[in-house]
Amino acid sequence: MVKYVVFLGKPGSGKGTQAQYFSRYYGWIQLSTGELFRKHLKEKTVLGSKVEEFVEKGDLVPDDVTFSLVKDFLDKAGADSRIIFDGFPRNENQAKMLDDWSENTGAQLLAAVEFSLPDEEALRRLLNRYYCPTCGYVGNQPGKCPNDGSILVKRSDDSEDVIRKRLSDYDSYASELRSHYRRRGKYVAVDATKTPPEISKFLERVMLKNGL
Numbered sequence: 001m002v003k004y005v006v007f008l009g010k011p012g013s014g015k016g017t018q019a020q021y022f023s024r025y026y027g028w029i030q031l032s033t034g035e036l037f038r039k040h041l042k043e044k045t046v047l048g049s050k051v052e053e054f055v056e057k058g059d060l061v062p063d064d065v066t067f068s069l070v071k072d073f074l075d076k077a078g079a080d081s082r083i084i085f086d087g088f089p090r091n092e093n094q095a096k097m098l099d100d101w102s103e104n105t106g107a108q109l110l111a112a113v114e115f116s117l118p119d120e121e122a123l124r125r126l127l128n129r130y131y132c133p134t135c136g137y138v139g140n141q142p143g144k145c146p147n148d149g150s151i152l153v154k155r156s157d158d159s160e161d162v163i164r165k166r167l168s169d170y171d172s173y174a175s176e177l178r179s180h181y182r183r184r185g186k187y188v189a190v191d192a193t194k195t196p197p198e199i200s201k202f203l204e205r206v207m208l209k210n211g212l
Contacts, residue, residue, distance in 0.1 A: 002074075002107035004083040005207060006098075006186075008177055009115030010170040011163065012122035012129070013192040014199060016138055018115075019086040021200050022207075029077060032086040035136055036069045037061065047072065058162035060090065060169055067097045074101065091173040095180050111206055112181035114174075115192035115199075119167050126163045130154060 007015040019030040037055055040048030047069050054061045070088060077083065089095040102109060130152035131138045132145035139145075143152055157166075181187040188206055190199055 002077065002079065002081050002083060002105065003110055004085060004107060005110050006085045006089070006112040006181070007087065007115065008112060008174070009087075009192060010117060010119070010122050010174075011166050012125040013115035013117040014196065015086050015115055016136075017196055018199055018203060019084045020137070021196070022084060022203070026082070028082045028084050030084050030086055030136075031070065031073055031088065032136070033061075033066055033070065033088045033090075034086075036073060040069060055157070058157050058165050063091065063093050063097065066090070067094060070098075071101070089177065092176040092180050095177060109184070109186055111188050112177075112184075112186045113188045113190055113203065113206065114178065116189055117192040121193065122167060123160065123163055126158050127160065129158055 007019060009015050016030075016032060019028070019032065022028040023030045037048075037051050041052055041055065042048075047065070050065050051061045051069075066088070074083075085098070089098050101107065125140070128140050129138060130140070130142055131154075132147065132150045132152055134150040135145060135147050137145045137147050137152075139152055141152075144150065145152055157163075178187060190202055192199065194202075
């Protein structure tokens with residue numbers, strides 16, 4: 001049986017950092033829609049061509065296109081996978097799509113965790129964010145990736161105007177996701193201003209309690 005958690009939170013809130021931690025130390029699979037978009041764009045797939053115009057503008061990709069990429073990823077995952085949805089779903093419609101997939105496949109949602117962070121702190125972090133184009137590692141200063149030695153680069157959409165739009169977009173749909181997962185009894189909030197180790201320990205307690 002597939003078991004999964006959903007990490008919610010505005011850009012820069014640390015979802016990816018924690019997803020990488022649980023992937024590295026617990027063997028969970030990180031499913032980041034942002035990374036899926038970039039992978040398909042780089043490989044110039046049919047799905048990639050559908051998302052290109054939206055990503056370049058910093059706009060949200062339509063739900064049906066997004067879920068097509070997610071479904072393609074899930075179809076290739078093992079039957080006993082442990083998956084972290086990093087930044088997906090982004091609205092209640094996508095959450096219902098994921099619920100339907102869970103019901104059809106027998107997958108189990110353990111928790112939906114929201115990383116709470118003020119907008120200005122998220123902006124500060126994103127303006128100082130660098131990532132590895134090879135493995136996806138994220139750091140807060142230029143240099144080389146500690147995993148594979150690749151040169152860390154800035155993302156093209158990490159400009160102040162685009163970031164503020166993405167933060168505004170998140171605020172517009174976050175409340176419906178909170179309500180959705182509260183109704184399911186799966187919602188958990190974490191203070192994303194805490195240090196990564198503190199957040200990891202909190203998440204370990206939550207996920208151990210729910211069947212990590």
